[in-house]
Amino acid sequence: MTRSAAIVSAGVVLISGCSMRVPADTVVSQGAAPGAQTTGTTGAPGTTTAATDTTGAIAPAPGAAAPGASDTAAGAAGAGAGAGTATTAGQGGGSGGAGSGKPAASAGQGATAGGTGGDIAISGPNSQGVTDTEVKVGVLAPISGAAGFLGQNEVDGIxxxxGMLNAKGGVKGRTFRTVVVDTAFDPANEATGARRLVEQEKVFALMGVLGDSPAPYVTSKGIPNVVVGITPPAxxxxxxxxxxxxxxxxESVVSMANYFMKVKKAPIKTVGILYDTQNMAIKPWLDFMVKAWEVHGVKVVSTDAFNLSDANCDQIVTKMRNLKIDFWQAGQSLGWPICLAAAARQGYKPPFGIGGPYSxxxxxxxxxxxxxxxxxxxTVGVQIAINTGQPYPQAKNNRAPEVDNYVSSMKTYGPNSSDMSSLENIWTQTSWAMAKLVAEAVSKQSQAITWKGVNQxxxxxxxxxxxxxxxxxxxxxxKTGGKTWIFQWKRQPDGSLVQSDWKPYGGVANYPDSLANQILPGAGKCLTGKMADAGLQ
Known part of the structure; x- marks a missing residue:
């Protein structure tokens, strides 16, 4: 049983001409003008296919409830910003329930929960995007542009x-179907795409990369929004x-500094920090990254903004050389590979190297x-080529229990990302886990399937x-991100990169609450969320 999908455009970003390789049952929007005829999906076994009329409007899938007033658009201004009429595999609208425009209740309110992670019982109609046969999920992915390969991995991981779950019959007799919006890694496109998926495509839940720009909107509506994360606001x-x-x-900078100073016990005295202000806007949290090193007695001698659009990093590399830094904490910019290439051209590498989380x-x-x-x-994932499924200290054998299902399902349902580099990268693994979280949350709804219940x-x-x-x-x-573990990339004679064995680097990074409290007093185990809140004040 296969999963049906559709891909639409957001803002001025169009799918046509991009390098994204899509499944055979996928429909691609070519940015047709409103009123132009669009194309419906090829029916996939076990899925519901929408009929598309000659005006470009998409009729509800058989069995779908008509959209109710409480599930309709929150205003035309945010709903129709795409370049053309979206082509989707089904409307799947719902009525009433949690799609009321009100924030969802926090866990424990208005529902019966069997303790942490217990079943949720909410009576009434399902939320939008849920029919008797399917659950419709919106995906925000950077498919076009310089980071398009990341979107490929995200979509394939989902x-x-x-695909694996649908082949087993789905959840509660329902299969999962996705509609994908290309964000081109642009925060504005991500925000516009989120509105479009909710208000036009009537999806039940969202999945995306950063989650920053759609966050105010999804919070106001109470929509479950499962994201890769990475930047603090999420x-x-x-x-x-x-x-x-x-x-x-x-938090990854905190872990990197702790690794070098407490695990590796490197005599690092000076550090430079690179950060993004566009695609990954993290400047409001720069002081915390600086403090992550300073609490170890290390002096941060330079903090430099660098973005993918800057294109040339030679000047910053020369600056690092002249400052004679010991380590370059550079991996906090989407453009940092440009700086790595510039350092190589200049024959420069700090004594203790270069590293960071976008890696x-x-x-x-x-x-x-x-x-x-x-x-x-x-990374927060596991190795595949060597030490398959490790490190995963939660398991007695240190092997991730889902790793075999992951590899098998990717080869069958995400073959474009089943090569070794894709299987090992953080985008594919995290996106697979995101889909599992959504499906698990739906499975825990003992009555209606609602935004409120899934959020709880x-x-x-x-x-x-x-x-x-x-x-x-x-x-x-x-909220906490996954704890990272550290490795080094080893370039092979053919130019490919392989991961070093994780074991010499100490495994999953853990640091004491006392260190977290030095960075942000009182934060403790909630350091990640507390730093996020502090930067948004």
Missing amino acids: NGYF YSSKYPTTYPVTLNTV ADAKFVGGAGQGSNDVYAQ YIQSLTNWESGLVQPVSFKPEC
């Missing part, structure tokens, strides 16, 4: 899990229905050529284990 208690599943940039993707870091060798990388379930989870990536917590007041 396809991998949902971890804030201000956005209780946004659920980050991977590492947090700022767990061989294709991404490999763009630096010779500059990618020996880069210190961080997810918000009750502490140290949730996907069986693939490191555990995360979703309580609004204490």
